[in-house]
Amino acid sequence: MTASLTPQQLAEASAAAMWAGDNASAGLGMQLTHIAPGEATLSMTLTDAMTNGHKTGHGGFIFALADSAFAFACNSHNQRAVAQHCSITYIAPAFAGDVLTATAREISRAGRSGIYDVRVTNQTGAILAEFRGHSRTVKGTHVPLAGETDTGPAG
Template identity: 40%
Template sequence: MSHAPEAVVAHLMQRDAFSRLMGMEVLSSAVGQAVVRMQVRDDMVNGFGTLHGGALFSLADSAFAFATNAGGTLSVAIDMTLSIPVASRPGDVLTATAVEQSTTNRLAFVDVTIRNQDDIPVGYFRGTVYRTTRTHELGT
């Protein structure tokens, strides 16, 4: 049974305690695409007073997961990288936009760009997923 991308992503978000803990909000989702927003909080900074790289990675990873799973096929990450050209600080509102660039029966390659409230890129993420033969069961 095929489900609407929004229903799949809503189901995933409901079960994703970490994304909720980080204050992430899914702004939009479609097959191969997702936009996720998060505000940088004081408890997300490192010893330099800037956003911890793990928190930025988590935002990108969540957008990546929602984009690649929105089609209903269970897809799991096999490779991810993140570049951070500009530091983020408490109060910044970050938006991660994930878009599949290429896909095969078993693999999908995705770019995620993270921008702050001033539309400045603060992160470039690239990931690869493996597409399983399983579909998401929304009733569980």
């Protein structure tokens, strides 16, 4: 099946397969707004429930948005990939009502390992955080390869 798909079509099909089971991203109100090979953009509106005692965006929710963008980017090649290591640097605060956008791009992909950078911005384009994720591929694909009927389990 995948032999007839372009890299862009394969990225879109992989993202659709992932999104169908991604209860966390959907449950937090994230929207996938862009997918391409090695790239993904997700957006989310920061709610009052996502703020901390300082009345700013809780870092865990900002991290979750960046992590989801990273996940879609590193899985865009139809090879199941998981996070091996992630780090984030918070640069400026977010506030309830802000629309956060996480834009992920592939920096390196060799063998089973990948490196992805994710920038999180608000609706004015201000940079709120920089995230770097290291991925590792595992067994399985999102879209069956030619002759396959099962994409196999992750892990």
